[in-house]
Amino acid sequence: MLVADSLCVFRGDRLVLDGVSLCLRAGDAMLLTGPNGAGKSTLLRVLAGLRKPDSGQLTWQEQSIFADPAAHAERVAYIGHQDALKPGLSVRENLHLFTRPGASMADALEAMDLRPLADLPARLLSAGQKRRTALARVLLAQAPLWLLDEPSLGLDSAAITLLGNAMAAHRARGGVIIATTHVPLPLDNTCALDLPGAADPRPISLYEGEYA
Known part of the structure; x- marks a missing residue:
């Protein structure tokens, strides 16, 4: 459903994401890990269509998400670090x-x-x-693609259980989840993508079939 091929993103003169590729199908879940500043939140924003990559391709069901940004916005549910509630x-x-x-x-x-x-x-x-x-x-x-930036932030154990139930139900319906996290999340059969950050020059890729 969602395919990214060799995504690169610069912030000023700094290369934040270098050749990121992934492929997710209905019911899949991916955990994004890596040190602070590795580009996890930036990658979520690119996948949400909120920022265009400087190079690379991003498609949903074989169609570029940037060909129709409004349509992609309808298929994405995004949560960032800020809860964005009207007080x-x-x-x-x-x-x-x-x-x-x-x-x-x-x-x-x-x-x-x-x-x-x-x-x-x-x-x-x-x-x-x-x-x-x-x-x-x-x-x-009611979106098939959930992009969750530290979704368990501030949650107690009971609320984390509720989050796990909601994520499992979404995947059972064929939904896709990509989440950043520094702590374990209640997700089974997930694939992992580790963003090494500027200090680690390893190439970035998704190891399909390697489950956390």
Whole structure:
């Protein structure tokens, strides 16, 4: 479904990503690892269509994602380090802004254990509660491709279990997940892509069939 071929990205004069290639099919999950500054978040932004690579190809079902950026935006649910909630709106109101046709607000609230907080303003939420709200927004996007930058940030063990359940259900429906992480995530049968960073000149590639 998603294929990247020899992606290179510069930030100023610095080469952030050098020849990154990957291939993911329906139901696959990939963990991006590597030191700070290795380009993990940059790669997620490229895969989301938010930044064009300086060279290389990126396709979804054999079509360049940059040929129709609006169509690609519809198939992506992206969560960054910032939870991007409007502080004056309630949890329910924040989620309503991102609810697509066919999505169930009730199911998303239940999946992230947010029912008791649904009418609470976002400014009163703890860091973990904000993260769960951001993850519920991912569920409501009804998108086949999840791009998750440190999704477990601020979550306790119970919330990490909820995240694992949501990711497993998404993959069972044929969805694809790519996540950055510094800690273990509740994902089975994942492939790994290690971005070595500037200090390690090893070539970057996806070792298909090597599972974490």
